[in-house]
Amino acid sequence: MPMQPWFTEAKLGIFVHYGIYSVDGVPESWSLYTGRLSHEQYMKQLEGFTASRYDARAWARLFARAGAKYAVLTARHHDGVALWDTAHGALDVVRRTPASRDLVAEYTQALRREGLKVGLYYSHSDWSHPDYASVTHPEPPNDSVATHPLVTPADGVDDPAAWARYVAYRDAQVGELVSRFAPDLLWFDGEWERSEEQWGMRALSEQILAEHPQTVLNARMLSYGDYATPEQGVPLRQPAGPWELCLTVNESWGYQPQDQAHKSVSQLVRYFAETIAMGGNLLLAVGPREDGTFLPEQVERLEGLGDWIAKHAEAVHTTVAGLPAGHHYGPSTLSADRRTLYLICFDPPRETVSLRGLRNAVRRVSVVGTGTPLGHRVTGGLGEVPGVLWIDAPAPADVDGQATVLAVELEGELDLYRGTGRD
Known part of the structure; x- marks a missing residue:
């Protein structure tokens, strides 16, 4: 069954x-x-x-x-x-x-x-x-x-x-x-x-x-x-x-x-x-x-x-397993429709949080629990190899005492690059 x-x-x-x-x-x-x-x-x-x-x-x-x-x-x-x-x-x-x-x-x-x-x-x-x-x-x-x-x-x-x-x-x-x-x-x-x-x-x-x-x-x-x-x-x-x-x-x-x-x-x-x-x-x-x-x-x-x-209910319930190791330095979950990533940060982020291998464009990033939006930008990338997404660290008032969660809303369903880079 x-x-x-x-x-x-x-x-x-x-x-x-x-x-x-x-x-x-x-x-x-x-x-x-x-x-x-x-x-x-x-x-x-x-x-x-x-x-x-x-x-x-x-x-x-x-x-x-x-x-x-x-x-x-x-x-x-x-x-x-x-x-x-x-x-x-x-x-x-x-x-x-x-x-x-x-x-x-x-x-x-x-x-x-x-x-x-x-x-x-x-x-x-x-x-x-x-x-x-x-x-x-x-x-x-x-x-x-x-x-x-x-x-x-x-x-x-x-x-x-x-x-x-x-x-x-x-x-x-x-x-x-x-x-x-x-x-x-x-x-x-x-x-x-x-x-x-x-x-x-x-x-x-x-x-x-x-x-x-x-x-x-x-x-x-x-x-x-x-x-x-x-x-x-x-x-x-x-x-x-x-x-x-x-x-x-x-x-x-x-x-x-x-x-x-x-x-x-x-x-x-x-x-x-x-x-x-x-x-x-x-x-x-x-x-x-x-x-x-x-x-x-x-x-x-x-x-x-x-x-x-x-x-952090939205990052817990109606989610599935998140990113494989190496894309984000911490655990993550993914919404059931595969259009929102939830990045979990155990330590207070300093300056930025990085996300590698993401092919999708990003619509919005925010702090789960407070809704505060965060700036984000991509650097690098060549051909099929996507650049790195850098997310601004949340302000101290938005940092959770146990683990801070960032919601990354994507254009379309999650699309990850898993290759070895350009020869």
């Missing part, structure tokens, strides 16, 4: 890692996998998970304020603890924690009330399920997958019947999410621990799309995913097809109180601008505390990014 247009137009999503791991502020599921906590210690967090101040409507308003068009919530991480009222498996926050609430239902309703698309994260793997460590990966990607007791049978002997039970459980839980919540996006994870055939990815994809054909699937559905999901670093080259950069506000996915390395608003604006300039979305991760509230530092970052997006 063709990609759903809303996804490529969204630009920003919010990734929420919320679960019992926020009680002790430990790495989500991984503190169980690495042995930092025993299974008993890890699951004792069920007793302290209250969600006592969880307000899905406040979440949705904050995400909209940040400029996001969708969000993704960890409906079930690798630890196997479901955040919704599931009829499959013995672990969910409705029955096993003081929260006693279907958090996914509230989240889904709140997002839709704010006009946001609903994304749900679900891990193929479940390190708590009794039937999970029942088969071996035919080509393990690393030693851990080949030997870890939460992943692989201790005796190395496969139990196909147990694995069939596990896949049926996985499919039933995904079926609940689709039938009950009709998610716009399913964000899978954990796929590296089994092969595509073992996971039954084709059958799972067909099951999802038969129920809700508009659901977008991420790349952790392997051959049946719709878009790529690089993590924690902007690619140096634009990935082929739709994609999304998954990035944490600090260094942790979930709530970890010792992690105070929050990226500044300016840094987040840079990540965001560089991502949309290559045609991707930014999926920005925040981790609520166990009571359901976000740290003030994370709220401040979301609101700051939202302020920048709101001021």
